[in-house]
Amino acid sequence: MAYPEKYRYTKEHEWLQVDGxxxxxxxxxxxxxxxxxxxxVELPKVGQQIEAGSTFGSVExxxxxxxxxxPVTGTITEVNEALNGTPEIINTDANETWLIKLTxxxxxxxNGLLSAADYDAFVSExxxx
Amino acid sequence: xxxxxxxxxxxKTPLNLTHRSHKAKMVDFGGWDMPVQYAGLIEEHMxxxxxxxxxxxxxMGDIQLRGPNSLAAVQKLLMNDASKLEIGQAHYSAMLYExxxxxxxxxLHKLGENDYxxxxxxxxxxxxxxxxxKALGGMSGVHVTDVSDYxxxxxxxxxxxxxxxxxxxxxxxxxxxxxxxxxxxxxxxxNVLIARTxxxxxxxxxxxxxxxxxxxxxVWGEVLTAGAEFGIVPCxxxxxxxxxxxxxxxxxxxxxxxxxxxxxxxxxxxxxxxxGTDFVGREALQRIQDAGGPARRLVGLEMVERGIGRDGYSxxxxxxxxxxxxxxxxxxxxxxxxxxxxxxxxxxxxVDTEVAVEVRGxxxxxxxxxxxxxxxxxxxxxxxxxxxx
Numbered sequence: 215m216a217y218p219e220k221y222r223y224t225k226e227h228e229w230l231q232v233d234g235x236x237x238x239x240x241x242x243x244x245x246x247x248x249x250x251x252x253x254x255v256e257l258p259k260v261g262q263q264i265e266a267g268s269t270f271g272s273v274e275x276x277x278x279x280x281x282x283x284x285p286v287t288g289t290i291t292e293v294n295e296a297l298n299g300t301p302e303i304i305n306t307d308a309n310e311t312w313l314i315k316l317t318x319x320x321x322x323x324x325n326g327l328l329s330a331a332d333y334d335a336f337v338s339e340x341x342x343x
Numbered sequence: 344x345x346x347x348x349x350x351x352x353x354x355k356t357p358l359n360l361t362h363r364s365h366k367a368k369m370v371d372f373g374g375w376d377m378p379v380q381y382a383g384l385i386e387e388h389m390x391x392x393x394x395x396x397x398x399x400x401x402x403m404g405d406i407q408l409r410g411p412n413s414l415a416a417v418q419k420l421l422m423n424d425a426s427k428l429e430i431g432q433a434h435y436s437a438m439l440y441e442x443x444x445x446x447x448x449x450x451l452h453k454l455g456e457n458d459y460x461x462x463x464x465x466x467x468x469x470x471x472x473x474x475x476x477k478a479l480g481g482m483s484g485v486h487v488t489d490v491s492d493y494x495x496x497x498x499x500x501x502x503x504x505x506x507x508x509x510x511x512x513x514x515x516x517x518x519x520x521x522x523x524x525x526x527x528x529x530x531x532x533x534n535v536l537i538a539r540t541x542x543x544x545x546x547x548x549x550x551x552x553x554x555x556x557x558x559x560x561x562v563w564g565e566v567l568t569a570g571a572e573f574g575i576v577p578c579x580x581x582x583x584x585x586x587x588x589x590x591x592x593x594x595x596x597x598x599x600x601x602x603x604x605x606x607x608x609x610x611x612x613x614x615x616x617x618x619g620t621d622f623v624g625r626e627a628l629q630r631i632q633d634a635g636g637p638a639r640r641l642v643g644l645e646m647v648e649r650g651i652g653r654d655g656y657s658x659x660x661x662x663x664x665x666x667x668x669x670x671x672x673x674x675x676x677x678x679x680x681x682x683x684x685x686x687x688x689x690x691x692x693x694v695d696t697e698v699a700v701e702v703r704g705x706x707x708x709x710x711x712x713x714x715x716x717x718x719x720x721x722x723x724x725x726x727x728x729x730x731x732x
Binding site for chain 2: 250251253254272274275276277279
């Protein structure tokens with residue numbers, strides 16, 4: 215499984231790409247693999263405020279429901295509408311399939327997130343291999 | 344811990360290492376370390392509907408009852424009428440408590456005169472065996488044996504199941520009718536029980552082979568090789584669950600339990616109150632029937648609005664009042680609808696009744712539909728043509 219260096223990660227298995235105060239959020243390759251065939255994605259509305267660590271939507275596979283947690287605090291600027299019709303593209307390419315775009319309220323919050331190497335180590339520890 | 348390590352507390356089937364070496368995703372299923380999926384749940388589900396799939400169902404339990412009083416024993420233990428079975432025939436039945444709720448649902452096989460095999464669920468094995476011994480009490484002339492660990496049970500399911508298995512046996516599989524069985528040689532194993540049964544809603548077979556690891560792994564591999572030309576895939580319990588849900592078959596702990604009775608679960612057609620012998624639970628069910636039937640019933644729901652009803656979610660009236668609960672809910676990969684089985688008051692149980700399922704705090708509209716959600720197409724029979732006159 216691949217975790218690009220350019221992203222920061224949460225322990226809830228989201229990735230965040232940051233460019234200044236603009237952020238893009240997706241779920242990790244590990245997350246999509248654990249969930250299995252993804253069939254449903256529920257996302258917030260543009261303009262909605264989300265708070266770091268709180269849930270902002272959900273991803274469902276045939277078997278399971280998984281909440282999405284905001285990596286940082288911010289305001290939603292765009293949601294990936296294509297996922298309503300073709301949620302399975304997350305399974306195909308989790309690293310390049312974004313869920314939401316947002317404006318960060320406080321860019322310092324990014325420093326509290328995991329690097330790719332930290333996330334890889336965290337996943338290894340969590341799964342025991 | 345490596346991929347091949349098994350948590351010591353979990354039970355495993357003789358095919359555990361086979362599953363792990365094929366990179367199946369393993370889960371704890373009722374205390375058993377079982378494959379939930381191989382390549383992917385949807386792919387496995389579709390393979391069974393359109394081609395053929397192979398399942399390890401060795402975790403299922405088996406209780407054998409033998410002796411001159413074995414028919415009397417199964418008649419007392421089980422709600423269906425075992426006196427109707429011929430040798431080589433099986434039927435769906437259930438073991439009940441005195442109040443008409445479920446100890447377990449089972450498939451009863453008549454192996455011979457005075458010889459019966461009850462196939463039971465994995466998670467209820469010990470409870471079932473203890474219940475059988477307790478319910479039969481001091482009955483003489485019947486010998487109860489837990490033979491669960493004697494067999495590796497494989498399910499070969501799907502429209503190409505017969506062609507797949509036929510390559511491994513000289514037994515004429517076409518001659519075995521649905522819910523009948525025979526014995527024969529399969530993959531070099533002698534005296535294998537071959538039953539035309541399953542839990543997927545498709546045509547298919549379940550075979551009971553010796554439980555030793557080398558034999559189990561060899562036959563598993565030979566079935567996959569035989570089915571390769573038909574597009575066979577190994578399947579996990581995830582697909583087994585969505586397949587049985589589309590076919591609206593009950594799962595213990597969900598649609599049936601010690602809190603739900605036979606009539607509530609809509610399984611009255613397998614319950615023979617008038618079979619001529621008493622059975623555990625009969626009196627209570629007779630009273631329920633005489634009083635006009637149950638107050639709630641199991642129904643099929645199809646989600647109308649966007650959302651998936653899941654196990655344990657509340658069912659609401661359109662006015663927002665909680666009226667019941669989803670027992671199994673999921674997307675139906677073949678029928679491509681979000682479906683659920685749920686208990687609702689009888690007043691809400693007729694087809695086309697509109698209700699809602701509470702999905703993470705919000706009501707999502709659903710309607711009651713006829714079950715099963717999926718029914719396999721009838722085998723194509725050439726039309727009878729008569730000359731026009």
